Amino acid sequence: MNHKTLKVEGIKTAGLDEGTFEGFASCFDNVDSVGDVVRRGAFAKALKSGRVTPLIWEHRSEDPRAYVGEVVEARETDEGLAIKGRFDLDTEHGAAAYRQVKGRRVEGLSIGYYVNRSQKAADGSTELLDLDLLEVSVVARGANDRALVTNVKSRPTAPTKSWLARRAADTLLATKGTTTMTSTARIEALTKGRDEQIKLITEIVETADKLQRDLTGEEAEQVQAATAKATDLDKKLKTAVADEDAISDALALAKSIGQPLRAGDDDGDRPKTGHLPLTGKGAKSLARSIARSSLDPQTKALVASGARTTAVELRSEIAEQGRPPQSILDVLPSRVVSATYSYLRQTVRTNNAAPVATGGTKPTSTYTVESVDGKLVVVAHVSEQIDHYTLSDNSNLEGFVESEMLYGLRTALENQIINGSGTAPNLRGLLNTSGIQSQAFATNALTSIRKAITKLESQGYTPGVLAVSADDWEAIELLTATSGATDVRGVPIDAVTRRLWGVQAVVSTVLPAKTAVLLDGSALAVDTDGAIDTRWSDAVSDDFVKNYVRARVESRFGLSVFKPMGIVSIATAAA
Structure with missing residues (x-):
């Protein structure tokens, strides 16, 4: 003192x-x-x-x-x-x-x-x-x-030392038992150590109280030392409990949104792969999930500020049975990765395998790869002002989320995958990736596409996806009434599944004019963090006082091009 x-x-x-x-x-x-x-x-x-x-x-x-x-x-x-x-x-x-x-x-x-x-x-x-x-x-x-x-x-006198020791001990004892216990070895050990110190403090103080005297100098020092130890252990205990709570919350979140990084893997060592279901039943399922999380009874209101995270389950099937793919995302392979990642891109593919005589020198094949760093970027958009009651009275919230916000997100992602410039924050799209092949226009769109198929097959790749514009697909189908169809013995189209020469075709609204893209499905992957975040808020501008809300939908995506030679840019009309 x-x-x-x-x-x-x-x-x-x-x-x-x-x-x-x-x-x-x-x-x-x-x-x-x-x-x-x-x-x-x-x-x-x-x-x-x-x-x-x-x-x-x-x-x-x-x-x-x-x-x-x-x-x-x-x-x-x-x-x-x-x-x-x-x-x-x-x-x-x-x-x-x-x-x-x-x-x-x-x-x-x-x-x-x-x-x-x-x-x-x-x-x-x-x-x-x-x-x-x-x-x-x-x-x-x-x-x-x-x-x-x-x-x-x-130095403090004995009564003062006694007062200080009691005061510190009282503060500690007042907080005893406020920590929520969790059954782990770490927490049990810390709890036991703290309670032993508290027991020592209690015995000394109660003995002095029974005798109606202050603590002796030695007793005060013992109480102070035990209080310091107990306080330190209590801090560690609270940290341990907080860690356990964080793990518990993370597990609960993983359970509610799924575990996209590992679920469904054969060996557990690779990220989950599949196709992004952002159309058809997949989009409806995702919209229902977003709607349920927004209308959860645990939240105060639909428009309460706060994020809703919904898992995007990657699916193995390319498209729903009996229905052609509605988006290039339905057919491109996708995988869940971390925010920053790296992958190997093939730059040279020279196959020199040949018979070798006894004692002869074996030929060398060259398969050069380079490491490419990838980073997920945010693709997002915000709705215009929406009247609170219009939204709360609309029973078809699912349709609203799917047809507007999810469609806009999907279209923006398709555009980045095809046309992204590579200048931050844009992805580098397929058409701007160095090393891809190109096919010049030849006679008509049908012929140009067939020659592109030959280019891939001659290089040992398997044509798997054809992305064409609506105008080009119309032109191809209309060839049935022209001499072009006769030239190739009829147009080889399966109209039900939308296949051309056995290759799955997808009509895309984001392709540049007079351009189509043909690719081997193993040549690339659409990268994602496996979740779509939705936030409803009335905290923008004067929305709150005017009873308006806005919705924001976003997710993170990337594009990995493993084999540029497995992709062909096709000119479908004369320049």
């Missing part, structure tokens, strides 16, 4: 009730001889605690007779800590102390305090910012801090 003594220009007793006095126990902004300065607000917490501050004669806290009264009022002013004290006139020492003060033979006030928080000022002094006020003493010598400070920076 520290002391600071203040010379007061007379402790005031005139005009007050018998036995009371007023004065300043501490002054603010005054640098003392050891470089301490008490700042305003230093006693704020202590004054709010409601504890009784004893009035002691000359800091003799070890002598019960020296407790001559108490502080009945205390407040901070611009000048310092103003107090009103009352002497206990029913005791000999209290009455004697009051007579000395009233007779102006004693003019000094001194505080006993404990430093909770301090800091170094620019001038090198120590600013005392938060103090525990333990006691106020009247002192015979009205000296200032500069005169007495070297004598008052002493």
Whole structure:
């Protein structure tokens, strides 16, 4: 405990009730001889605690007779800590102390305090910012801090040590049992260690209470040491419980949105792969999932601010039975990856395998690959203002989410996969990837596409997906009424499944004019984090006061091109 003594220009007793006095126990902004300065607000917490501050004669806290009264009022002013004290006139020492003060033979006030928080000022002094006020003493010598400070920076007396130890222990015991327990070896060990220290503290304190005495110096030290250990263990325990809660929350989230990184893998070592179902039944299922999460009874309202994460389940089938693919995403392979990743891209493919005579040198084939760094980018959009009641009264929320927000997201992603420039934040699309093949226009779109198929097959690739524009597909089908159909013995189209020469065709709205794309399905993959995030909010602009809400739908995607030679850009008309 520290002391600071203040010379007061007379402790005031005139005009007050018998036995009371007023004065300043501490002054603010005054640098003392050891470089301490008490700042305003230093006693704020202590004054709010409601504890009784004893009035002691000359800091003799070890002598019960020296407790001559108490502080009945205390407040901070611009000048310092103003107090009103009352002497206990029913005791000999209290009455004697009051007579000395009233007779102006004693003019000094001194505080006993404990430093909770301090800091170094620019001038090198120590600013005392938060103090525990333990006691106020009247002192015979009205000296200032500069005169007495070297004598008052002493170790705590036994009663003070007892008080400090009990106070720290009380704070610890008051929080016991507030930590939620989880059955793990780590938490059980920390709990056991903390409770052992608490048991030791309790036994020492209860023994002293039964004997109606303060803690001895040794007991106070034991309590303080045990309190420090228990407090440290309690902090570690709370951290451990928080870790367990975080894991539990993560597992719950994984259960609710699925585990796209591992689910369905044969060996558990590769990310899940399949096709992004953003059309047909897949889109409807996703829309229902988003709608259910938005209308969950655990949330206060549909438009409550907060994110909803919905898993995108990658499917093995290319398209629904009896229905041709509606999007290139239905047929392109997709996989779930981390936010940043890398993959190998083939740059050279030279096959020199040949028969070798006995003892002959075997030919070398060249299959050069390079490592390419990939990064998922956000594809997102926000709806216009939507009236709250229009949305809440609309029973077909599923249709709204699917036909508008999900369609827009899908179209934007298709455009990035085909045409992305590669300039951040855009993906580098297929048509802007170096190393892909090209097929010039030849006679008509049908002939050009057939020659592109030959190009892939001659390189050992398997044509698997053909992306064409609506105009080009129309032109191909209309060849049945032209000489072009006769030239190739009829148009080889399966209209039901939309196949051309056995290759799955997809009509795309994002292809440049007079361009089609043919590819081997193993040449690339659409990368995703496996989830779509939806946020409903009324916190944009003045939406809240006008009862509007907006929806934001977003996800993260990337594109990995493993074999550029397995992709052909086709000119479907003359330039």
